Amino acid sequence: MGAAKQxxxxxxxxxxxxxxxxxxxxxxxxxxxxxPIVEGxxxxxxxxxxxxxxxxxxxxxxxxxxxxxxxxxxDLVWGYAGIMSFGQALFFGSxxxxxxxxxxxxxxxxIVLVLPAGTLIGLTFALLLGGFxxxxxxxxxxxxxxxxxxxxxxxxxxLARGWYYLGGQNGIPSIxxxxxxxxxxxxxxxxxxxxxxxxxxxxxxCRFLVRSQFGLxxxxxxxxxxxxxFFGYKAQHLKAIIFTIGGAVAGLAGSLYAFHExxxxxxxxGVVVSTQVVLYVxxxxxxxxxxxxxxxxxxxxxSFWLSDNYRDVWPIILGLLxxxxxxxxxxGLISFVLGERERVGSFGAKPKEKRxxxx
Amino acid sequence: MANAFVAAFEIxxxxxxxxxxxxxxGIIASMMGIFNFAQGEFVLLGAYITYLAYAKGMPIWAGMVxxxxxxxxxxxxxxxLIIRRFYAAPIVAMLGTYALGLIIRESxxxxxxxFYLTVPEPIGGSIDIGAMHISAWRFTIIVITLLVMGGCYxxxxxxxxxxxxxxxxxxxxxxxxxxxxxxLIYGATFAFGAALAGLAGxxxxxxxxxxxxxxxxxxxxGFVAVMVGGVGSFIGxxxxxxxxxxxxxxxxxxxxxxxxxxxVFVLAIVFIKxxxxxxxxxxxx
Numbered sequence: 001m002g003a004a005k006q007x008x009x010x011x012x013x014x015x016x017x018x019x020x021x022x023x024x025x026x027x028x029x030x031x032x033x034x035x036p037i038v039e040g041x042x043x044x045x046x047x048x049x050x051x052x053x054x055x056x057x058x059x060x061x062x063x064x065x066x067x068x069x070x071x072x073x074x075d076l077v078w079g080y081a082g083i084m085s086f087g088q089a090l091f092f093g094s095x096x097x098x099x100x101x102x103x104x105x106x107x108x109x110x111i112v113l114v115l116p117a118g119t120l121i122g123l124t125f126a127l128l129l130g131g132f133x134x135x136x137x138x139x140x141x142x143x144x145x146x147x148x149x150x151x152x153x154x155x156x157x158x159l160a161r162g163w164y165y166l167g168g169q170n171g172i173p174s175i176x177x178x179x180x181x182x183x184x185x186x187x188x189x190x191x192x193x194x195x196x197x198x199x200x201x202x203x204x205x206c207r208f209l210v211r212s213q214f215g216l217x218x219x220x221x222x223x224x225x226x227x228x229x230f231f232g233y234k235a236q237h238l239k240a241i242i243f244t245i246g247g248a249v250a251g252l253a254g255s256l257y258a259f260h261e262x263x264x265x266x267x268x269x270g271v272v273v274s275t276q277v278v279l280y281v282x283x284x285x286x287x288x289x290x291x292x293x294x295x296x297x298x299x300x301x302x303s304f305w306l307s308d309n310y311r312d313v314w315p316i317i318l319g320l321l322x323x324x325x326x327x328x329x330x331x332g333l334i335s336f337v338l339g340e341r342e343r344v345g346s347f348g349a350k351p352k353e354k355r356x357x358x359x
Numbered sequence: 360m361a362n363a364f365v366a367a368f369e370i371x372x373x374x375x376x377x378x379x380x381x382x383x384x385g386i387i388a389s390m391m392g393i394f395n396f397a398q399g400e401f402v403l404l405g406a407y408i409t410y411l412a413y414a415k416g417m418p419i420w421a422g423m424v425x426x427x428x429x430x431x432x433x434x435x436x437x438x439x440l441i442i443r444r445f446y447a448a449p450i451v452a453m454l455g456t457y458a459l460g461l462i463i464r465e466s467x468x469x470x471x472x473x474f475y476l477t478v479p480e481p482i483g484g485s486i487d488i489g490a491m492h493i494s495a496w497r498f499t500i501i502v503i504t505l506l507v508m509g510g511c512y513x514x515x516x517x518x519x520x521x522x523x524x525x526x527x528x529x530x531x532x533x534x535x536x537x538x539x540x541x542x543l544i545y546g547a548t549f550a551f552g553a554a555l556a557g558l559a560g561x562x563x564x565x566x567x568x569x570x571x572x573x574x575x576x577x578x579x580x581g582f583v584a585v586m587v588g589g590v591g592s593f594i595g596x597x598x599x600x601x602x603x604x605x606x607x608x609x610x611x612x613x614x615x616x617x618x619x620x621x622x623v624f625v626l627a628i629v630f631i632k633x634x635x636x637x638x639x640x641x642x643x644x
Contacts, residue, residue, distance in 0.1 A: 162617030319461035
């Protein structure tokens with residue numbers, strides 16, 4: 001947490017002549033390099049995974065990658081901007097339902113149509129809900145936003161369960177596979193590399209976004225909203241923008257998920273999935289994009305591994321672990337290897353130049 | 360006429376159940392400023408204890424009496440061990456209590472399996488008024504709710520303990536300076552809120568039967584009710600619960616249940632957006 005404040009201070013430092021607190025150069029030099037290494041290792045592992053995994057595990061890995069994409073969307077909203085979105089599944093699931101309806105009623109399964117459509121659905125819903133919850137004359141309290149998103153997700157769940165057109169309790173089964181021309185994406189290595197490619201692209205875009213000036217303002221929002229407002233940023237607008245972007249990413253993930261699983265069901269918009277994504281990000285480490293990915297892989301991987309033998313006990317263990325992480329490792333598992341400074345990154349002028357400039 | 364009366368009774372009894380569940384939630388939210396996600400699981404525990412007493416062959420009412428005490432004691436312990444660390448950060452408190460709730464819920468699920476277990480009503484039969492029959496047990500719930508509400512009100516407004524609680528709520532540092540042990544007050548209040556949830560669970564289990572997601576069903580309704588009513592007073596959440604409970608029970612009589620269900624939430628969120636302080640603003644009883 002302190003790192004973001006410090007980064008803000010570095011920014012202000014130029015104008016206000018506040019002495020900048022600097023770490024020892026050696027410490028920074030080593031600390032800087034861990035994040036790219038972690039990201040590289042994860043990428044290489046993900047690229048090699050289908051080669052060593054059996055077929056049914058590749059299908060499972062594909063699902064994990066899609067969920068990681070979903071976790072990324074929540075991490076943008078909570079980890080960077082500090083908006084507790086307890087209803088992220090609303091965008092995930094509504095996009096899933098949207099593309100499922102496209103495939104069922106209009107026979108549209110072309111990848112270049114359905115994925116943008118899903119993204120757009122997520123974006124629209126997030127824009128509407130986020131705009132309503134976040135904008136307005138009086139800034140909304142964090143509690144209101146988190147309960148508002150939670151309620152939105154719960155209400156959508158009830159609606160999906162009761163609406164015959166959406167398949168009611170059973171959801172929409174047997175969605176046709178996603179297609180590109182005559183080629184059909186079915187479960188397997190091709191689908192895996194497709195979603196991995198999408199994840200990498202989205203990850204890089206997000207990384208660019210959070211390391212930009214915009215990302216710095218977001219990190220500032222998370223740490224001290226009032227201060228950012230005093231700097232002249234429109235805090236509410238920033239929040240609404242990142243919320244909408246998060247919704248779009250969740251929508252993309254949701255449409256991929258719907259086609260991969262081949263069906264959508266009410267839980268997908270509901271509280272269960274909404275809280276699941278919170279678990280992923282908290283475990284991995286909020287405020288680092290890679291933390292969200294790692295958290296998803298760990299939680300899903302371990303639960304897949306344990307669910308055969310310890311199906312009943314696993315959710316209890318999950319709860320206990322979550323409690324321990326919240327109490328003792330609020331920055332998630334990634335904080336074991338990653339320093340505080342790297343969560344925020346460097347902004348503006350390079351630190352080296354600054355040291356030379358400051359007498 | 361008879362129909363309208365039955366409808367009114369249904370609405371009233373559902374409203375009473377929501378009030379009962381929201382009371383504890385509202386007290387904890389007002390006192391500590393945290394929204395306790397584990398509250399639904401306290402309800403579940405109360406229901407489970409009642410079921411346990413029934414399954415062991417004890418009279419059901421014994422389980423119902425024991426439930427609030429056991430759940431209250433658990434709440435006290437949890438507050439001292441875990442919840443206490445969360446007071447500074449409301450969002451972290453939500454996540455932490457969510458984790459707690461997950462542990463409790465899944466433990467109970469493991470104990471009862473995925474079944475719906477029924478517990479008979481300790482007071483069976485129906486009360487007949489002319490041609491109309493109303494369930495005796497639901498009527499009892501309404502009466503008990505009124506008694507509990509009255510009791511809470513008296514406790515908070517007329518006793519020295521209530522005075523301390525209100526003082527801590529209004530200005531914690533001044534209360535500490537005046538020699539009130541605020542950590543103890545917080546612990547006691549949390550335990551009291553948990554005990555109310557346990558009581559609610561014990562009373563509603565004959566109506567809804569016991570299943571692992573029993574508490575979850577009421578949790579979000581409870582949150583919305585607290586927000587609508589307004590955090591910071593005793594009477595606010597109760598009023599909110601009355602409104603939400605009445606609406607949720609009344610709207611399905613005039614429109615499709617699916618639409619009614621969603622409409623209640625939408626209306627509530629819109630209301631809170633434009634009146635963030637809730638129905639009844641301000642602190643006090």
